[in-house]
Amino acid sequence: MISELNKSDFYKCRGIVNEKGQLEIIAVIEGVNPGRVFVDDSVSPTSGFVWLGNNDGFLFIGNAENEAFNNELNNFIDRVIIPEAKKVRLNCFEGIGNHIKWNKTIEKVFEHRKLGSWNQRVYEVHKVDYKASNEPAIEQGYEVVKISDTFFDNNDGPIINIEFLHSKILEFWASPESFFGDGIGYCIVYKNEIVSVCFSGFVVGNVHCIGIETLEEHQGKKLAQKLAHSVVKDCLESNLVPYWDCMEVNKPSIAVAENIGFRNVFNYIGYYFLFE
Template sequence: MISELKKFEFFKCKDLLYEQGQLEAKAVIEGVNPGRVFVDDINHPISGLIWLGNNDGFIFIGDEKNEGFNNELNNFIDNIIIPEAIKVGLTWFEGIGNHRKWNTTIEEVLKSRKLGSWNQRVYTLQKDDYKCNSELAIDQGYKVVKICETLFENNDFSIKNIEFLHSQILEFWSSFETFFCVGIGYCMIYKDEIVSICFSGFVVGNIHAVSIETIEGHRGKKLAQKIAKSFVTDCLNNNIVPYWDCMESNKPSIAVAENIGFKNVFNYIGYDFSF
């Protein structure tokens, strides 16, 4: 039977994580970022499923050949996951394996569900690779500002769309306080509005996953690259390793990462099906 662990029990899954796997899985299990964890045995888990707190998918962890867990998965997805996912507005199941061996299992177990797939690329940036010399010119009127509590609270109402910043942070973090304790971020402001944001989405130790978003209407102006450089400079000055995870088909995102100096460290496959 697949059961849900309470947050204080997540530590039981530490040994199930693949060392070279996704940062997001480690961040949830370590209790840094929000998420839910479902396992085959609440006392001695062998296999599990992590539901990321930002609703950005599910990560299969542990033993991919665990027949007891695998045989229950479809029933569990239909009766527990899908009804709860629909409540929060999801229309797709997106799942990935914490290591490559899960790919065959996912394809076999979910083969009756019109399964689609995509490729994902993971990059990291080391100090020696950072291309920091070239100053990037952007249109007049845009300015980069570090995200601080004063900006966040917006007591003087100087930012017209402060809810954009709030919603982005709370998508990844359980509270603003938690973000400010462990994360960093920058935003691009234009005419009293935040039009682009780059911040720590997931954090494990000194590794910070980059989350970046630019409002439609301001894309294609190299704002993402400009703001990412501010974020990266801050990271490297504080011995933080920036971590960039994006779809292989997202050419603009890959271009931003590679133009700054990020190096591709591993790739993985994602799977999805519609509810």
């Protein structure tokens, strides 16, 4: 029977996680980033899935050929997951395998649900690969600022949209304190408004998965590329490994990563179906 683990029991899943798979799963299991974990056996799990705290997918871990678990998945998703997902305004289920054997299982288990898929690419950059000379200049008036706790608090009120930064950080982190304890981040300010952010979304050991977003009206000005350089430089100076995870169809994101010197380390398939 599928059940949800208490956070204090997440450690029980360490042995069934593919260490060479997605960083996000390990970040949740290690308690660095928020998320929920559902397993076949709360005492000694062999199969399960992790619901990322930023609602960016359900990642399947462990034995992909566990018939008892697989046979219960559809009913559990309909009965438990979909009502919970709708509360946070999710309109589809995004399922991802922590290793390649899950692809066949996901395709079989959800074949009746009008299943779609996409390709995802994962990159890393190390000091030897970093292309510092490709850092772009940005237009006058745009200022790169490191995200400090003082800047985040905005006590003097100079930033008019500080809620944008708050919502982005808390999308990935349980609290600002958690982020400042483990993460790194920079933003670009224009006329007292944050127009682009780049920060550690998930962290495992010395590996930092980078999240990035630029307001639509300020896109096309190389702001994301400028910020990515800032975060990458900060990481490399501290012997941290920047990690970049993006959809294969997101050509601008891939271009930014490769221009900086990120190298493609592995790829995986994501699946989705809409809630009825």
